[in-house]
Amino acid sequence: MTASSSIDARLGVVSYLNTLPLIDGLDRARGVEIVAAVPSSLAGLLAAGATDLSLCSVIDQQRSEVPLELVPVGQIGCDGPTWTVRLFSNRPLSEIETVGCDVDSHTSIALLRILLQEQYGLKPRFEPFDASGPVREDWPDAVLLIGDKVVRSGPGTDTHPHQLDLGEAWRELTGLPFVFASWFRRADAAGEELERARRLAVLVDHARRRNRHRIATIAKRHAPSHGWEIGQAIEYLGTRLCYECTPRSIEAIRTFLEAASKVSDPGERRPPLRIAADVMASA
Structure with missing residues (x-):
């Protein structure tokens, strides 16, 4: 965040157990405000300028009145059964x-x-x-x-x-994985808003890479409050879900959006998937 920025960087998230490997620890990050909402609300909050980076349902990129673009630093997906x-x-x-x-x-x-x-x-x-x-x-x-x-x-x-x-x-x-949600920002973000989104992208990328080694710790700490047994939560977070945004993830999203357009109302908006070109996830 630049020295002239007057507000915290606002990160839109959901409060499900499956989100924690992406964000656990960010509530302690300086200058970051966590905005929790249900998945169906997050794209609207982002479009309205209430968040700078949000974990949005991928279909909402096509439905947003404000153009959104995917930031490839994390996702919630699966490559087979998801359980939830x-x-x-x-x-x-x-x-x-x-x-x-x-x-x-x-x-x-x-x-x-x-x-x-x-x-x-x-x-x-x-x-x-x-x-x-x-x-x-x-x-x-x-x-x-x-x-x-x-x-x-x-x-x-x-x-x-x-x-x-x-x-x-x-x-x-x-034959493809499925991506339910990914990080998005406004495609027209500029100035301080863009800088906040970029800062958040770095933070969530680092959190994801750190937390992939802490799945058991996250499950033991948070599973009971979410209604999960600890062993079940470890398997769910550690093996059932995919958190890294890969080229195969992008292929899966494009395939899904194309399939969705074929079964949707003819008048629905179908903008192409936009991907932020200035952000790249770390290995």
Whole structure:
């Protein structure tokens, strides 16, 4: 941050367990304000200038009224089962007519739309569903959940025996990993705003590289408060998720955005994926 900057660098994050390997320790970084929100809100905060760098759902780059660009210093992705993006159904998936969709994520809804159409020839109705709050019993016949609530309070196999892990299904469909969220900044950032975004990019890159050696420590410290067993959290953070943004990640994002455009409304905006040219992740 330059000496003339009058505000902290503002980092938009989600509060799920899976975000901690990207950000653990940054709450103690000088001159950094952590802005926590659900994934579906972060692109809007970034576009509004309320954050300088945000961990956005990748589909929201195409929907933002303000051009955004990907900063390749970290992501939340998987190369197979992810455990925390899951469709639950009380009937065979081929018979689904309506899906209650967790309002916390946009990318997961777009991914499910692709998978159901490609694998089952289905175009069900997608209805918003607020899955927050305590354990509940009034689940829809089919419901898409994301985040810690999948493990903590999702429907059981006794009522919803037909389930689909979206990361695993995407891998089977395309042979590619899947990226749910990545760091983004405003494409028109300039001056102090751009400098804050660049500073944050360095900080989150360093945090990711440091924390990949601290997965067990992070899990032991934070898993219980997120509703996870420690051993399960270590496997989830350490082997199920992919945090490094690689050329294969970019290929996967482009493939997903192309597939999403084919099943979206014809009038939806489809700007190309923009990638920051002045930032490169460290090895």
